[in-house]
Amino acid sequence: MTDAGPAITISRVVKYYGDVLAVNDVSLMVDEGEFVTLLGPSGCGKSTLLRMVAGFIEPNSGDILLHGKSVVGVPPYRRNTSMVFQDYALFPHRTVAQNLAFGLRMRKMPRPDISARVTAMLELLGLPGMGERRITEISGGQQQRVALGRALVVEPAVLLLDEPLGALDFKLRKQMQSELKRIQRQVGITFIYVTHDQEEALTMSDRVAVMNAGQIEQCDTPERVYRYPRSSFVADFVGEANLMTCRVVATQGEIVRVRNQSGEEFLARFNGDRQIAVGEEVRLVVRPENIRIDSQDGLHGTVEDVVFSGAMAKVSIALADGSHLSVAVPAGNALPAKSARVALSWDADNAVIVA
Amino acid sequence: MASVTALPDRTLAAARPAGSGRVFGLAYVSLVYAFFYIPIVVIILFAFSGRSIPALPLEHFTTRWFHEALDDRQLVASLWSSTWIALLTAVMATAIGMPAAMVLAWRPFRGKAIIFGLILSPIIIPQMVVGISLLLLFRYSPQLLGTIGIVIAHTTLTLCFSVMIFYSRLLGFRRSLIEAAMDLGASEPRVFFEVILPLTTPAILAVMLLTFTESFGEFIVAWFVAGFEETLPIAIWTSLRFGLSPKINAIATLIMIVSITLSAFAQFWILRQTRGKPAQPRP
Numbered sequence: 001m002t003d004a005g006p007a008i009t010i011s012r013v014v015k016y017y018g019d020v021l022a023v024n025d026v027s028l029m030v031d032e033g034e035f036v037t038l039l040g041p042s043g044c045g046k047s048t049l050l051r052m053v054a055g056f057i058e059p060n061s062g063d064i065l066l067h068g069k070s071v072v073g074v075p076p077y078r079r080n081t082s083m084v085f086q087d088y089a090l091f092p093h094r095t096v097a098q099n100l101a102f103g104l105r106m107r108k109m110p111r112p113d114i115s116a117r118v119t120a121m122l123e124l125l126g127l128p129g130m131g132e133r134r135i136t137e138i139s140g141g142q143q144q145r146v147a148l149g150r151a152l153v154v155e156p157a158v159l160l161l162d163e164p165l166g167a168l169d170f171k172l173r174k175q176m177q178s179e180l181k182r183i184q185r186q187v188g189i190t191f192i193y194v195t196h197d198q199e200e201a202l203t204m205s206d207r208v209a210v211m212n213a214g215q216i217e218q219c220d221t222p223e224r225v226y227r228y229p230r231s232s233f234v235a236d237f238v239g240e241a242n243l244m245t246c247r248v249v250a251t252q253g254e255i256v257r258v259r260n261q262s263g264e265e266f267l268a269r270f271n272g273d274r275q276i277a278v279g280e281e282v283r284l285v286v287r288p289e290n291i292r293i294d295s296q297d298g299l300h301g302t303v304e305d306v307v308f309s310g311a312m313a314k315v316s317i318a319l320a321d322g323s324h325l326s327v328a329v330p331a332g333n334a335l336p337a338k339s340a341r342v343a344l345s346w347d348a349d350n351a352v353i354v355a
Numbered sequence: 356m357a358s359v360t361a362l363p364d365r366t367l368a369a370a371r372p373a374g375s376g377r378v379f380g381l382a383y384v385s386l387v388y389a390f391f392y393i394p395i396v397v398i399i400l401f402a403f404s405g406r407s408i409p410a411l412p413l414e415h416f417t418t419r420w421f422h423e424a425l426d427d428r429q430l431v432a433s434l435w436s437s438t439w440i441a442l443l444t445a446v447m448a449t450a451i452g453m454p455a456a457m458v459l460a461w462r463p464f465r466g467k468a469i470i471f472g473l474i475l476s477p478i479i480i481p482q483m484v485v486g487i488s489l490l491l492l493f494r495y496s497p498q499l500l501g502t503i504g505i506v507i508a509h510t511t512l513t514l515c516f517s518v519m520i521f522y523s524r525l526l527g528f529r530r531s532l533i534e535a536a537m538d539l540g541a542s543e544p545r546v547f548f549e550v551i552l553p554l555t556t557p558a559i560l561a562v563m564l565l566t567f568t569e570s571f572g573e574f575i576v577a578w579f580v581a582g583f584e585e586t587l588p589i590a591i592w593t594s595l596r597f598g599l600s601p602k603i604n605a606i607a608t609l610i611m612i613v614s615i616t617l618s619a620f621a622q623f624w625i626l627r628q629t630r631g632k633p634a635q636p637r638p
Contacts, residue, residue: 054538055538056537056538075542076534076537077537077538077539077540077541077542078540081538082538082539083534083535083538085531085534085535087529089529089532089534089535091532091535091536091550092554093554102536102539102541102549103539103540106539106540106541106545150535150539151538151539154539
């Protein structure tokens, strides 16, 4: 759309609410046309960060640049950002078309241009001919689309979405996820999306920034965030994770030999930027679906429970050192009996050291 | 009125008591309504009665008192002056009360409870006291006595109602609507005129009706600060010294017709505005 370079640069932003540190020294760059999700539990500072980009909140320190220009101190109505609100915030006293036209009217666009753009937007949203309806007369899913359209129609440099699908039921949410992705590809506008739903984040985003306690713990592609979490928080928040504490026995590049508390040894992987030392205590993550239960050799444990749940069965296993592992077995595979002795193994690539 | 009284009937229908309990209940309800409406009915009846003193029995039907009332220049002048004062009071109470309620409802600040107390206390101060204190105050600028003085006094009296009605309405106002408007390019004044004002119109109407009525009929405080101004209640009070003329009944009947029509229209309009609200999404 414009010259190269990041659409948004968030640089060392800090925000306090009274004495509470909501956003702690966060930096993030978002490229033109990229779909970035801020993912985290409630209170992690993701919405605060989004609202600082929109201009509803000013940071205590740090800078926010839109296409290379600082917008700190610029009121929301002079920033080229648009927001989709969790409760949609549609104007109940206006029709669908009037809601869509609001931003264009504020920009003093000539009337014929406004009506042309509104008609085109109704088409894009899959709501043709609905312009004259009142907001109270359309369904929740349709309201969601109108909210999206109202923000998109002004062609913002960045679209900010604050848990926009939170109020929809499960099926509609699934449908809107792919719809959102389609619309984003079609219009090519940069999206920053806030959610606490990890699945939503993984399916839609180009990159996911996982936030915790006011900081971004990891920002990477959905696949890398899932496969190579940088911290135990990320591992635990994104998908299901088995966390183990082990001691480093030997290192060879990225592959590390570790020993667990009951003296069993296996290989793991370390992607961090620091050096890892022999004798160091580390935490590592293995995903339930990456554990093999039928091997001859490996970690020994006892089956505690088997829970069948459709496509997967969940087997929980007690290890010799007293810790527990959860294993996911796809349907159709043989399931171990309760209190059977089993040996567990996994590829070194799937045991990721997080700290 | 009908829609309001119909509600308790419907909800009680399921648990209607039998026999003597039911008779007692009906008698009780009749008494309450009689207590409310007999004085009004009496005024209307006497307004059409041919006798020149309001006494029973009612004699032949006439509209003579209406003609006489509207021909009485002093009475009509006082009617206009009351209307004018009530209108100004309604506008003032709305213009001052709404911004105050916006701050109270939307801004967190220390000492809000104290501010609330200060705003509400005129309700419990006797109107006598308000009247005397305003009269003392106006001794320092006697030119204010009269229309302006009454408007100021009535604004003081009605402001607390105005703030409370706006406050309760604005508490439920979704903050995100304001943010959405700003986000889409509306500056603060535009947000006010495009979003806040249209969505609070029912409250504005309610406040205006209430403060208008309150000011229109208020006698005690107006009496203190009126100077040579004669509002309708003052005119009626003065004329009582020469005996109660049926003209008063006629003018009261006219006022009642106008105010009931007005509030019925307002009710109807507000109901139509607020219909279909449950379809709003909940966060």
